[in-house]
Amino acid sequence: MPEITPPLLSVEGLDVSYGPLKVLHEVALDVRPGECVGLVGESGSGKSTLGKTLLGLAPVTAGRIAFDGRDITRLSPRERRAMADHVQVVFQNPYGSLNPLMTVGEILSESLWYAGLSRAAMRERVAEALEQVQLPAEAAERYPDAFSGGQRQRIAIARAIIRRPRLIVCDEPVSALDLTTQAAVVDFLIDLQRQTGVAYLFISHDLGLVRRICHRVAVMERGRIVEFGDGERVTSTPDHPYSRRLLLASPVADPVAQAERRAAWQALKTGAMEKPRP
Structure with missing residues (x-):
C-alpha cells in the first residue's frame, strides 16, 4: 500500500444530471499517487458514469474534481486534450476499442x-x-x-x-475476457503499477478481482458512495448492507460456502442477518 500522501485525484460533492434525472449524488473519493482504488457496484449504479465524468465525457452539475491540486472540473477542449498526458483510460471491450x-x-x-x-x-x-x-x-x-x-x-x-500518464481509469477492463485471461491481465496491471508507479481507478462489479488489485475500495449504490475504505476489509467484512449484498452475491468455488452465502443473502434481504462471514 502506498504511503499516505496528498491525493493525485480528488472528487468532492460531485453531482451529475441528465436533464431532470440525477445519476450521481454528492460523490466524494480520492486516489493517491501509485494507488489502486476500486469502484464497485451493480450495473446501473453509476460507476461508469463517474469514470466518464473524470475523463470529461459527462457534464458536471455540481461539485469539484481536482488533479494534483488543480481544479479540472470544467476544462476547455484544448485543456482537456492536454490532460490526456496525465489521465488515460482502458475500456471494457478489447474487441471493440481497437x-x-x-x-x-x-x-x-x-x-x-x-x-x-x-x-x-x-x-x-x-x-x-x-x-x-x-x-x-x-x-x-x-x-x-x-x-x-x-x-x-x-x-x-x-x-x-x-x-506516460499518472492515472489510468480502468473501466471494467477484464469483464469481456475469460477467467484465466482475466487473472493474467490483472496480474500484469499489478506488475505495471509496481514498475511505473501509475495510479488506477479500477471500475468493476467483481469483488474477487477488486480484492486482488485494489488498496482501497469505494462501493456505489444508485449514484452514491455508501462505503469507502481499506480494500481487504470492504471486500471481506463490509459495514453497509448494500456492500454485504454484493459480497454475498459474488460466487465462490466451494459449493458448501456458496450455499451458505445464498442462504445468508436471502436472510439479508429479509433483514434477518447482521453481518456476513468473509
Whole structure:
C-alpha cells in the first residue's frame, strides 16, 4: 500500500444530471499517487458514469474534481486534450476499442502526433510501450485481429501508457475476457503499477478481482458512495448492507460456502442477518 500522501485525484460533492434525472449524488473519493482504488457496484449504479465524468465525457452539475491540486472540473477542449498526458483510460471491450483497419503501431502512435515527435521517436515510444506490456516489437506491424483477447487488452493498455500518464481509469477492463485471461491481465496491471508507479481507478462489479488489485475500495449504490475504505476489509467484512449484498452475491468455488452465502443473502434481504462471514 502506498504511503499516505496528498491525493493525485480528488472528487468532492460531485453531482451529475441528465436533464431532470440525477445519476450521481454528492460523490466524494480520492486516489493517491501509485494507488489502486476500486469502484464497485451493480450495473446501473453509476460507476461508469463517474469514470466518464473524470475523463470529461459527462457534464458536471455540481461539485469539484481536482488533479494534483488543480481544479479540472470544467476544462476547455484544448485543456482537456492536454490532460490526456496525465489521465488515460482502458475500456471494457478489447474487441471493440481497437480500430481493426489500423496496425497496432498506427493505433499506438496516433495519440503521439500532437507532440510533434519525429517518426523515429514515435517508433521508439511504440516499441517501448509494447515491451512494457510484454509484446514483441514486431506486433506493431500486425492488425488487432491477429491477437487473442488478452493480447488485445494489453495493446489497449499500451495505448494508455504510451503517453506516460499518472492515472489510468480502468473501466471494467477484464469483464469481456475469460477467467484465466482475466487473472493474467490483472496480474500484469499489478506488475505495471509496481514498475511505473501509475495510479488506477479500477471500475468493476467483481469483488474477487477488486480484492486482488485494489488498496482501497469505494462501493456505489444508485449514484452514491455508501462505503469507502481499506480494500481487504470492504471486500471481506463490509459495514453497509448494500456492500454485504454484493459480497454475498459474488460466487465462490466451494459449493458448501456458496450455499451458505445464498442462504445468508436471502436472510439479508429479509433483514434477518447482521453481518456476513468473509
